[in-house]
Amino acid sequence: MAELHEPVTYRVADGVAHIELRRPDTANALDLSLARALLAAVGRARCDDGARAVLVTGAGKRFCAGGDVGSFAAAADPESYLHQLATEADAAMRALAELSKPVVAGVHGAAAGAGLALMLSCDRVVADTGTKFAFAYPGIGLTPDCGLSYLLPRAVGQQRALSFALDGAPLPATTALAWGLITELSDDALVRARELAAALAAGPARALGESRRLLRAAWEMDRAHAGAEEARIISEMAAGPEARALITRFATR
CATH class of the missing domain: 1.10.12 (Lyase 2-enoyl-coa Hydratase; Chain  A, domain 2)
Incomplete structure (x- = not known):
């Protein structure tokens, strides 16, 4: 079992590999350490014969706030740093999307920016009823990464994706469900996501x-x-x- 101070933990129980983002103080924002740990965890799930399904969650009050803006600002060369981070985080998202195992996400609090791409790399996405979803990039003068410009219009349609990106307003969970950004709402998304992952692991x-x-x-x-x-x-x-x-x-x- 991974230690709690690591940015991503991996554990398997009852056929379900649980991958959890563990940077709660930053709302599980992605920096290089988290991106690399996520890729490693997905690699473990791919090779783990005991893992028949995968569950992705985030520790703390929010699922994933996207990129770690503090790490951008602290970088000696922000352009090079962002290119490296976007490339390595995208590798983790693609690896998750390409798994030959069903993947469930349990989403709560907020999912923004690259957090949306992480969520959309999963197959069943259960969200708490109070969750907010934000495109977020233009608010800090940036553009999508981690494949979001590919994933988002395929999930919700081109015009809705454009509206979401350009309007700047976060989506409430009910709208996210109606649009197809998520697949289910729950009063306790983690409990429900665990149930779904366990059912998938118990099936074919x-x-x-x-x-x-x-x-x-x-x-x-x-x-x-x-x-x-x-x-x-x-x-x-x-x-x-x-x-x-x-x-x-x-x-x-």
Whole structure:
């Protein structure tokens, strides 16, 4: 188990790998240490046979406030620092999105900037009813990073994404749900997210994980490539013990 002072903790219980951001004093804002620790935790989840599903949460009062503005201001060369941070944080987000395991986010308090990209790299996003969602970048004179310009319009549509980015006003949780930015509201998002992750881990997790990977990867493919990749994966799955057992059970009902 990771120590509490580390920027990201990783632990596995009942088939669920719980990745938690642990910089609560900065609202879990991303600096280089957190970005690198997040990438390492996602790498552990990818290789961990005991992890059948993944849960992502943030410690403290907020899920993730985006980039750590204090670290930007303190950098000797802000341009180089921001380029490095954006690149390394994006690598962590992409690794999360590319996992062949289902991923649930439990979101509370606020998600802003790169925190939105982290959330949108997950498949099921449960938020507390009081959570606020903010684009945030223009307020400090910056532009999106961590793939948000790619992820956001695919989640909510181009015009809503533009409105959200340009208006500057945070979205309440009810609007985020109506737009498809999140998938569920709860009075206790962490408890509900744990329930969802446990249910996914208890199910046909390999099939669920490959399905989420295919659906996300298809944005990068043409129709023929998507079909070919589906054919490759479904044939591999059919040879595995999970599919064989479930197919036999279905055929003998």
